Amino acid sequence: MKKIGFFDSGIGGISVLRDAVRLMPEENYIYYGDTANAPYGGRSKKEIYDLTMEGVNYLLSQDIKALVIACNTATSVAVGDIRKDLSIPVISMEPAIKPALENVSGKVLVMATPATLAQERYIRLAEALDSQHRVINCPCEHLAGLIEKNLYDNPSVIADYLRQLLAPYAGKAEAVVLGCTHYIFVKGAIAGIMKGARLFDGNAGTVAHLKDVLTAQGIKEPGGRKGTIILNSSSDDQYTLKMYSRLLSAEQ
Numbered sequence: 662m663k664k665i666g667f668f669d670s671g672i673g674g675i676s677v678l679r680d681a682v683r684l685m686p687e688e689n690y691i692y693y694g695d696t697a698n699a700p701y702g703g704r705s706k707k708e709i710y711d712l713t714m715e716g717v718n719y720l721l722s723q724d725i726k727a728l729v730i731a732c733n734t735a736t737s738v739a740v741g742d743i744r745k746d747l748s749i750p751v752i753s754m755e756p757a758i759k760p761a762l763e764n765v766s767g768k769v770l771v772m773a774t775p776a777t778l779a780q781e782r783y784i785r786l787a788e789a790l791d792s793q794h795r796v797i798n799c800p801c802e803h804l805a806g807l808i809e810k811n812l813y814d815n816p817s818v819i820a821d822y823l824r825q826l827l828a829p830y831a832g833k834a835e836a837v838v839l840g841c842t843h844y845i846f847v848k849g850a851i852a853g854i855m856k857g858a859r860l861f862d863g864n865a866g867t868v869a870h871l872k873d874v875l876t877a878q879g880i881k882e883p884g885g886r887k888g889t890i891i892l893n894s895s896s897d898d899q900y901t902l903k904m905y906s907r908l909l910s911a912e913q
């Protein structure tokens with residue numbers, strides 16, 4: 662039985678995989694996180710493109726029936742070219758600006774990597790949706806890297822960084838878009854600083870879309886069975902893989 666491949670620069674895509682497994686436990690999954698090269702968000706476009714292609718090619722060699730680019734940064738740089746050459750469905754991520762703008766009337770703070778916010782794909786999306794100029798971009802230069810390294814061992818480093826980064830916006834935004842899959846793991850800390858703001862992310866929409874696409878193409882596994890999950894990383898040490906499986910079974 663064929664698997665669904667998930668790609669991210671590191672641990673972030675586990676948050677998307679986790680939602681997919683909850684929605685479709687009957688599917689078989691293979692995850693590849695490029696933790697050895699994470700974070701991607703401060704790298705050049707060419708570096709992000711090449712690393713993404715390497716990870717995607719690994720997943721394509723694993724007999725997958727669909728590919729999820731569970732990374733906003735990799736999507737914004739490479740998804741166009743990935744789609745061009747593939748016959749299997751490719752599902753990707755984009756910052757959830759649309760639901761945020763539709764659900765609040767005030768300012769919307771978009772937290773994402775500098776690379777995501779600089780790409781044409783994001784700039785066009787924001788221009789198309791934000792006619793009233795309510796979007797405020799917040800490039801989070803170090804956040805994904807700090808989450809990758811400190812989530813369990815040293816969470817106060819992340820909390821300190823977030824307090825500094827978000828201080829200018831506290832009380833000023835009605836919504837916050839988590840435009841990077843890593844940020845899902847620090848949702849609580851962000852909500853605590855941005856009191857009263859509604860948080861939006863693309864995870865639920867992405868996995869719902871994945872399900873629709875599998876169903877429409879007739880390649881969805883029937884329910885009533887439990888599929889398998891393979892976790893893989895470019896950083897093949899035990900710590901990384903343990904972290905992946907810990908996050909996969911975490912509640913939030």
Ligand code: DGL
Pocket residue numbers: 669670671673674699700701702703731732733734735774777805806840841842843
């Ligand atoms: N998880 C990623 C995203 O959604 C990438 C973070 C990074 O590697 O900088 O953008």
